[in-house]
Amino acid sequence: MSPISNLFLDNIINLTPYAILILTAIFSILWYLFKRQSQPLLPPGPRGLPIVGNLPFLDPDLHTYFANLAQSHGPIFKLNLGSKLTVVVNSPSLAREILKDQDINFSNRDVPLTGRAATYGGLDIVWLPYGAEWRQVRKICVLKLLSRKTLDSFYELRRKEVRERTRYLYKQGQEESPVNVGEQLFLTMMNLTMNMLWGGSVKPEEMESVGTEFKEVISELTGLLSEPNVSDFFPWLARFDLQGLVKKMHVCVRELDGVLDRAIEHMQKLKRRDDDDGGEHKDFLQYLMKLKDQEGDSEVPITVNHVKALLTVIK
Structure with missing residues (x-):
């Protein structure tokens, strides 16, 4: 090899580290510009701390x-x-x-971990993503379950409950006894809700105990949903459940399942009799279970878990 060729190769070898450094810098700048252009333009906001942000x-x-x-x-x-x-x-x-x-x-929401556990994987109208399944559940809630015709069927129930509460308040007034009006109003709404949910699906002698148990479970469930969960802000911590909220929610849901399963089981025993008598639906549970049977062959069939999730949300 000629001296000129050797000199050229030596120069290339000497330049290689600098060439690599320059190419790396150019590549880094191009990559930064590409990523900056590919990211959506975000609005301004206050600066936060590393990891925890704001x-x-x-x-x-x-x-x-x-x-x-x-x-x-x-x-x-x-x-x-x-x-x-x-x-x-x-x-x-x-x-x-x-x-x-x-x-x-x-329309879609980021379902919190406790919310997903409480609603059978997010099957209620609040947490379901927009799509065929959400439209089916909304149709049941708005057009069928909470329609004027369905609500009018509970008119006598509302009338009876209001009259009983008015009679009680009048009697207490005659006796000049103090009355907690807020507590009485809450009791009225509670009785109405429980009767509308499964007034015809639960035995009358079991109605008070089922209602009390359901109320306690729902109160605990609501408290767990409202408590901030660190795993919602740092999803990579979800597997550890540091605050134990998901574990508590699973326990709560098992108790709720027991209440709903007993009501469904008793309702199914009465189903044949009601069908033979041609009776109308007496509560939301009976109405939902009939919808489940009628729409079982639809594009998005309604399952028992959908029924339970809807009852939980209505309450």
Whole structure:
């Protein structure tokens, strides 16, 4: 090999580390620009801390906290809550666009872990993603279960309960005895709800005990749903269930399952008799179970878990 060739190769070898460094820098810059262009343009927002984001700065009065942030960052801003990106809108026009004009695009919800456990995998109308299954459940709730015709069928029940409560209040007034009006109103609504849910599906002598048990389970379930769960903000911690909320929710759901299963079992025993008598539906449970049987061959069949989830939401 000639001296010129040797000199050329030596120069190439000497330049190789610098060439690699330059190529790496160019590649890094191009990759950064590509990623920046491929990511959606996000609204402004307050800076957070590494890993936890803006979580430590949240104020319990969220409406006031968001209003103050809107003064600094405008009517739409972002918050990093752990590993979750949250966008807050704080103006009527933006709320109208999201909730009305583009409601389908924003209709899906990020189901919390306790919510998924409480509703049999998110089978209720609140947590189901928009699609055929959600439309089927909504159809049952709005067009059939909560229709004017169905609600009118409970008119006598409402009339009877209101009269009994009025009679009680009048009697207490005659005796000049103190009355907790709020407690009486709650009792009235509780009795109405329990009778509408399964007044004809549970034995009368069991009605009070079933209602009390159901009320206690629902109260505990609601409390677990409202408690912040660190695993919702850091999904990679979900497997550890650090606060034990999901475990408690599973226990609560098993108790709820026991209450609902007993009501369904008793209702099914009465089904043949009601069909032979040509009787009308006496409660939501009977109505839902008939819908389940009628729509079993539909595109999205209604299951027993759908029935249980709907009863839980209605309560």
